[in-house]
Amino acid sequence: MSAEFIIGHYNYWIIVILMMAGLYVVLARGNLVKKLVGLNVFQTSVFLLYITIGKVHGGTAPIEIKGAYDVVYSNPLPHVLILTAIVVGVSTLAVGLALVVRVRETYGTIEEDELVEADLVAEFGEAGKT
Amino acid sequence: MIEEAALQFDVTTAIDIILMIFLLISALAIVVMRHLFSIAMVSGVYSLLSAAFFVNLDAVDVAFTEAAVGAGMSTILILGALLLTSRREKITPNRSAFIPLIVVVVTGAALFYATFDMPNFADPNSPANTDVGLQYIQRNYDDIGVPNIVTSVLASYRGFDTLGETLVVFAAGLSVLVLLGVSSAGRLTGREDET
Amino acid sequence: MNHHLVLRVVTKILVPVILLFGLYVQFHGDYGPGGGFQAGVIFAAGIILYGLVFGLDAAKQVAPPLIVQRLMAFGVLLYAGVGVVTLALGENYLDYDILHPDLEHHTGQHYGILAVELGVGITVATVMMLLFYGFAGRNFDIKDEDW
Numbered sequence: 390m391s392a393e394f395i396i397g398h399y400n401y402w403i404i405v406i407l408m409m410a411g412l413y414v415v416l417a418r419g420n421l422v423k424k425l426v427g428l429n430v431f432q433t434s435v436f437l438l439y440i441t442i443g444k445v446h447g448g449t450a451p452i453e454i455k456g457a458y459d460v461v462y463s464n465p466l467p468h469v470l471i472l473t474a475i476v477v478g479v480s481t482l483a484v485g486l487a488l489v490v491r492v493r494e495t496y497g498t499i500e501e502d503e504l505v506e507a508d509l510v511a512e513f514g515e516a517g518k519t
Numbered sequence: 520m521i522e523e524a525a526l527q528f529d530v531t532t533a534i535d536i537i538l539m540i541f542l543l544i545s546a547l548a549i550v551v552m553r554h555l556f557s558i559a560m561v562s563g564v565y566s567l568l569s570a571a572f573f574v575n576l577d578a579v580d581v582a583f584t585e586a587a588v589g590a591g592m593s594t595i596l597i598l599g600a601l602l603l604t605s606r607r608e609k610i611t612p613n614r615s616a617f618i619p620l621i622v623v624v625v626t627g628a629a630l631f632y633a634t635f636d637m638p639n640f641a642d643p644n645s646p647a648n649t650d651v652g653l654q655y656i657q658r659n660y661d662d663i664g665v666p667n668i669v670t671s672v673l674a675s676y677r678g679f680d681t682l683g684e685t686l687v688v689f690a691a692g693l694s695v696l697v698l699l700g701v702s703s704a705g706r707l708t709g710r711e712d713e714t
Numbered sequence: 715m716n717h718h719l720v721l722r723v724v725t726k727i728l729v730p731v732i733l734l735f736g737l738y739v740q741f742h743g744d745y746g747p748g749g750g751f752q753a754g755v756i757f758a759a760g761i762i763l764y765g766l767v768f769g770l771d772a773a774k775q776v777a778p779p780l781i782v783q784r785l786m787a788f789g790v791l792l793y794a795g796v797g798v799v800t801l802a803l804g805e806n807y808l809d810y811d812i813l814h815p816d817l818e819h820h821t822g823q824h825y826g827i828l829a830v831e832l833g834v835g836i837t838v839a840t841v842m843m844l845l846f847y848g849f850a851g852r853n854f855d856i857k858d859e860d861w
Contacts, residue, residue, distance in 0.1 A: 396532070397639030402631065403539045409627040410546040416619035420608040422555055422600060426562050429593065430546055433569050436585070437542075444576045445648055446641040451577070451668040452746065453660060461643070463577035464652035465668040469677060472669065473684040475584045476751045476838060479592050480691030483845045486600035487698040490852065493604040500609050579747040583739075587755040592842060595762065599849030664820030665744045665827060673749065674827040674834075678808035682793055685834050689790045692841035699848035701779045 400441045407434035419501035421489045425482060432478050436471045443467035531575060531641075538572045553608040555601050563594035580669045718767070725767040732760035740835045744824065750831035754838025762846045770850050779847055782840045789837030796829045 411434060414427025443464035451465035493499050496507050545565040552558050566589030573582035638645035655672050663671040673681055740753030765773030797807040805812040810826025 393639070397642070398634055398637065400535065400539070400640050401634040401637055403543060405627055405630045405634065407542060407546050408630070409623045410550050412626065413619055413623045414550055416622060417614070417616050418608065419611050419614055420555070420605075422597065422604060423558060423608050426549060426558055426597065429562060430549060430565060433566065433585075433589065434546075436581070437569055437572060440573055440576050440578045440581060441640065442645070442647050443578065443652065444641045445643045448577055448641075448643075450579045450747070451656065452579075453666040453668060455666070462656050462668065464648045465655055465672055466652040467647070468578045468581050468669050469672045471578070471581050472584050472673065472749075472751060473681060475581070475588050476755070477684055477687050477691075479588045479596070480688045480841065480845075482593055483596050483849075484691050484694045484698070486596055487695045487848065490600055490603045490849070491698055499604050500611065502611055502613065580749065580752070583747050583752045584755070587752055587759065591759055592755060592845075595766075596845060596849060599846070603849070603852055662820075663823045663827075665823065667744055667746060667749075669747075670743050670749050670827065670831070671823075674830045675808075675810060675823060678797075678830065681830070681834065682797070682808070685790055685793055685837050688841050689786060689837055692786055692837075692844050695845055695848045696783070699852060701783075701844060701847045701851060 401438070404434050404438045404441065407437070421492065421499040421501065422486070424501075425485050425489070428485075429478070429482060432474075436475065439467040439471050534575050535572070538568055538575065541568050542572070553610070555606055555608060556598075559594055559597040559601060562597065563590050566590040566593065580667075721767050725763055729760050729764050732763065733757060736760060736839075740831065741828070743831055744827060750834030751838055753831075754835040754840075755842055757835070757839040758842035758846070761843050765846060765850065770847070774847070777843055779844070782843050782847075785836055786840040786844065789833045789835070789840065791833075792836065793830050793833035796826060796833070800826070 408431055411427045411429070411431030414430065415424050418424060418427065443466065445461055445463045448461040448463040451462040451468065453462075454460055489499055492504070496504055498504060498507070542565065545561050545568060548561050549558055549565065552561065566585055570582045570586040570590065573579075573585055638647075642648070655668060655676065659665070659668045659671050663675050665671040665675075736753050736757035736759075739748035739756055740750060743749035743753070761773055761777050764776060796810075800809050800812055801807055803812045808826070808830075811817060811820075811822045813822035813825045816822070
């Protein structure tokens with residue numbers, strides 16, 4: 390592994406670690422709000438990956454400078470995709486949180502284990518308790 | 520010109536590394552912490568840091584959105600949800616941390632392996648930067664005549680796409696309206712069992 | 715929050731500036747960073763700040779939920795309507811060139827982008843306000859000691 394290879398790729402590696410941190414929270418933690426925050430971390434790290442891909446060496450922000458022809462611009466396409474994805478992301482986060490609020494109002498808890506147990510008890514009576 | 524570009528790249532890389540370290544720290548803090556209020560705040564910090572990262576990589580529009588939406592709106596929404604649910608994550612000894620860890624490590628290893636084929640960071644000749652993206656930059660002035668290329672791609676070239684995204688936002692608004700209900704006059708909609 | 719005098723005074727100064735900045739971002743999106751998505755969120759943030767400091771009722775008087783709900787649909791309709799107009803004028807859906815005969819300066823494109831971004835801005839702003847109303851307007855039964 391040359392130094393150039395490391396400098397060219399460390400961004401991706403750190404982004405993979407961030408992504409996996411988010412995924413771990415989603416899988417390992419039972420609290421529904423924390424799961425959503427983990428999902429948010431995962432999502433943001435995907436945004437970071439896209440923007441990293443769109444960067445061009447020595448480039449500038451993709452806003453055209455009048456009369457200048459030798460300017461290098463960064464790739465605008467990932468920016469557009471991520472721009473809309475961020476707003477859609479917060480909307481879906483809101484839907485998720487609204488669902489969590491309704492779950493809490495119905496069950497009185499937002500811990501996954503307790504929810505499963507409450508469901509079992511509701512279906513099989515006391516025998517459903519683990 | 521070339522030397523100037525190299526210098527700029529160095530500064531960009533230095534800021535990039537610092538921001539990446541901060542991002543790592545805040546992501547790990549989110550994993551470790553159990554107090555949900557702190558988690559909401561740290562996730563706001565995480566969003567703001569990624570906004571700074573976007574500015575560093577020339578994505579000013581994205582940074583703008585992330586700062587307003589990620590650091591502002593989502594934090595408020597999470598806090599609002601915390602007010603209605605619980606403050607603290609319960610410690611669950613029965614829950615195995617082992618299986619998720621294996622899943623994460625295996626997935627991470629696969630992704631890590633995939634990055635070896637990726638083009639170098641900021642490579643102007645990478646497939647992503649030479650095809651469609653470059654076309655937008657070259658043709659924007661003749662086709663649209665709007666200086667901000669992001670706006671012209673967003674609203675004109677990919678207008679259908681954005682229409683779809685707007686519909687998704689609208690649908691999300693509708694679902695929250697259905698799930699939580701918004702009264703037009705009074706303070707509360709109240710829950711079914713209380714009204 | 716009646717005793718937070720500093721917050722109230724600062725909010726009163728800040729809210730108009732935030733709303734004005736939202737409008738600037740909305741209509742300056744062609745030339746600088748910005749556009750409908752950002753402007754919508756910033757505009758909504760102004761109203762939400764007002765609601766956080768002066769109470770939900772005050773915010774609902776400024777932006778009544780009934781009007782907000784209708785504007786939410788209006789934004790999407792405005793966006794889709796621009797497409798219908800271009801169709802009616804004999805071009806493809808959302809092909810703005812037909813909106814104005816001045817092809818030299820791309821005036822049609824400018825009009826189209828402005829209208830479309832306005833639709834996006836209205837929808838995003840109203841949806842964000844509605845999200846805030848939804849979460850803030852609900853009963854909570856958690857005691858302060860639990861923090």
